[in-house]
Every structure is written in C-alpha cells, then in structure tokens.
Amino acid sequence: MSTPLSIKIDRSSPIPLYHQVVQGIEGAIRDGSLASGTRLENEIELAQRLRLSRPTIRKAMDDLVQSGLLVRKRGVGTQVVSSQIRRHLELSSLNDDLERAGKKPSTSLLSFEHIPAPEQIQELLSLPKDVSVYHFTRLRSAGGSPLALMENWVRDDIVELDEKSLRTRGLYELLREAGVNFRLAQQRIGATIADGAQAEALDTEAGSALVTMQRTAVDDTGRNVETGSHVYRADAYSFEMTLVQR
Amino acid sequence: MSTPLSIKIDRSSPIPLYHQVVQGIEGAIRDGSLASGTRLENEIELAQRLRLSRPTIRKAMDDLVQSGLLVRKRGVGTQVVSSQIRRHLELSSLNDDLERAGKKPSTSLLSFEHIPAPEQIQELLSLPKDVSVYHFTRLRSAGGSPLALMENWVRDDIVELDEKSLRTRGLYELLREAGVNFRLAQQRIGATIADGAQAEALDTEAGSALVTMQRTAVDDTGRNVETGSHVYRADAYSFEMTLVQR
C-alpha cells in the first residue's frame, strides 16, 4: 500500500536533515513519482529506512503539511494531497512571481522622492520622528504590456535607494541585498475601478476592473520596513493561495 | 529585560500542554501584559518555570511564530511583533468589522438544483463519473445591505443538502456537521466589474467594482468537497491576511 520513497540524505551537507527530507518529498511529488492520493510509509518505518529519528521525520512532515502538500490523519497515515490543490502565497513579490513564471518583467520609474514621512506613513511604519522615507511609483510590465502600478514608501535608515537601481532591480531584491530579512507581511486585497490616470498608465480604459493590494512588510528585527499600495489589471493578474486548516 | 510570564498549566486538561502555552501567550499579548516588542524569557528558563520540557515550549513557539505573533532570532531571543501588524491581523476582514458593529449577516437562497456535474465542475472536484452535485446561489447581506453573491457546487455523495437547511444555516456549518473535516482550500482572488444581474442583486450599479473569489476546499481524506465562485461589493469587502516567511 505505502509507497517506498527514495531520498538521499547527505549528513555532511549544511542543509538540515529535516529539510533534506522536505526537499526529497517535494521533489518526488513534483516529478510524479509520488502521485496525488498516495499514502506514504509510516513515520517510524521511514525514519528507520533513512536512518533518521522520528522527530526529524515529523518536523519534515509538519513543514509539508503546513505548505499544503501532505495531509495526515491519526490511525490512518499520511497522504499526498490532491493535485488540483497546489502551492502558493509565500511572502513573495510580483517581480519574483513573474520571474518564476519565466516572463521578463520590466519596470519604469514614474516618480521618485526622498521626503520626511507623511503622518499617515509614519504611523503605518511606526517610524521614529527623525526617519525619512523614499516615496516612488513604478509601472511594471510583462511581455510588453503593463500589468501593475505600484506606489511604495520605504524607510531610509535601512537601505539607500536611488532611481537607477529601482529602474533595473526589484524592490525586494534590493532590500534583501541590503541585509533585510523579511519575516511578516500584512496585506489587504480588494478591487476598484480604474480612474483616468490609472487607465492611461496601464494602457486600459477608465472604468475597467483593477485588483488593489496594500502591504506592509516587517523584517526579523520587528521593524516595518516598507509599505505600498499597488493596483493590477484584473484581466492579467489575480492572487492565488492555499489555506491550511490548523 | 525579559518579561516574566504567568501562565497556568493544567495537566489534567484534555488540551495539549503546548497548546495551553499558546493560549497563555496569545492571551497575554492580547490583554497587553506582553507589550509589542517585548522580549520573552528564553526557552529553557520558561520550560523550567512552567515545568515543561523544552520541546513542548518550542512547539508552542513554533505555532505562534507561524501565526505571526512572535518573531525569533537565534542568539538573540524571541520578541512579540509590532502591534501595528497585529491590529490588522485581528480585524481579519471588513465582514468581521460589520459583524462586530452589530450587523448580523443574513443569507437568502436565490437558486437551488441537484444535477449531474457539468464537465468543468467534474474536473475541478475530480469527481467520479457517477457522482452528481448540488448547485446553488446565495446572497449574503449584512445590516440589511447586500454584500456578496455566492455560487457553489457541492458533491452529493458526502452530504445531503436541501433548500431549507441552506436558508437557515451556513454551508460550512452543514458540511462540518455531516462529518467533513476541512484541511485545505485553494483560492484565487481577483476583480471584475458588475454586470446588470450582479448589480441588481447586490443593490449597486452596473460597472462598479467587485472582488471575485474562487475556492475549492479539500477534506482530510483528500476529496475535493466543494467549489464556489463568489463576488463581493468592493466597497464593503476586502481580504486581509498575514504572510509569514518560513
């Protein structure tokens, strides 16, 4: 019944053992050797076969259940989840999404300023009084057609931004490079109707549907690094996510 | 520096110990005795004080980090995250806001049928050939004003539905009662503009913005139980979520 799983464990690797198991199972699911609905070996057997302890296996399983690839049931076993349901909603950026999809994103910088934080932004980012912000708007296109209009505020005591780097690189890429480790983001997704300016920028018509997204991102030290307000052409973008019952 | 935390552990309770710790810390954060940014005691100390093992404490912390209430850093400690973000996390949607404002949601059933599954639905739910579906549309209102138009398909080999119960009870309530344990849901959020029929049902104007959501839900045995397509008035609803970097 249970499918034997071939995973290589490299004990000299710097990658934690449990994560090697995660990668192994993830890979097996992706390349089809673990079909959806298959029952895995039980934890104890798997642990013995890989010469790992049961807690290590369980830690790996926990991660996979959390990311929605496996389903566990006491007394029954662990199954690969239905293949319709898959992946998503990581803390990623539009830029990452597009690159992953193999589309070449391009960005044009519509405005850029370095200013004292407006009151509302100061509150949103919980800024000390003396910290200023970068404020800029960008237009992101993929495959030649405009996709998103993005307005962002970034505190200036963490990273130094300039127009040139924003033209060529993604914001999250730049922040990560500056040593920012994102931990949390809070976002709200809604809808609106394109006004004249938005329609023109996005090469669509006033009155067409737009997806709106506001996001505030927090780094590992608890600072609110960035907040932004984005609009996407609804005919070209939607948010996909997998929710896991805990 | 670290704040001493008073949590009661009841070893005779059926609630797992680690979850009692989760509840305790959650409570302390919510009622303000653990202010945002506070550093917790370190894991070992906390474990000793509560007379629990470190793995148990860690399991609790894992859950709290996952749900976005805590942030950990090796060599440094564990902190309560910014209250700004937390506030958003609690008001999870405008719908909740409405409920909290004392406006009771109500539902009316607009259509109901029990039919063989259309091809597209059969595929979405991975249905065997002989399974039929319930197909119905509902209108959800809050405080007297319409909020959402919901169209759903449910496979008929898991639960028996009728018009009467759908008028008075929520769909998920009915499914849970029938013994369905949800584990996963995949959803897609986008935007559109209201057509004539939608506008009329939602008491708004054609051409106004709507938030769209398609969802497919999976139970603990891996079956796709339900799929639905909902539209919300954008001026009354948005999706709010907290993403956690893993």
Add this chain to the structure above:
DNA sequence: GGTATGTTTTTGTCAGGACAATTGGACAAG
C-alpha cells in the same frame, strides 16, 4: 446478521539531553 469488544496500526504528545550555529558584546591588538 448485527453488535460489542479487542487488537493493531498510525499519528499525537511529552520528556530529557546533547551539540551546533548565530548573534552581540566585551576586550585586546594594531
């Protein structure tokens, strides 16, 4: 034939211990 009642399988919870990796600060060296 149907209904209890065990029995087995499997995941869930919990303990205690050991060492590794990272961070931040103190302190010394240049």
Add this chain to the structure above:
DNA sequence: CTTGTCCAATTGTCCTGACAAAAACATACC
C-alpha cells in the same frame, strides 16, 4: 579609532524513549 578575537547567551537541529488517542479491522458473541 578601528579591527579582530573570544565568550556568553540564545535559538536551531537531532537523538532516544515512552505512552496516549484515534481509526480501521478482525473476532467473538448474542
């Protein structure tokens, strides 16, 4: 004053072991 080095604190990883709880299945009994 800057840079490098070491140390202490703290979380991260991994192990062994044990028992509880739930589910599925087989068996015995009426």
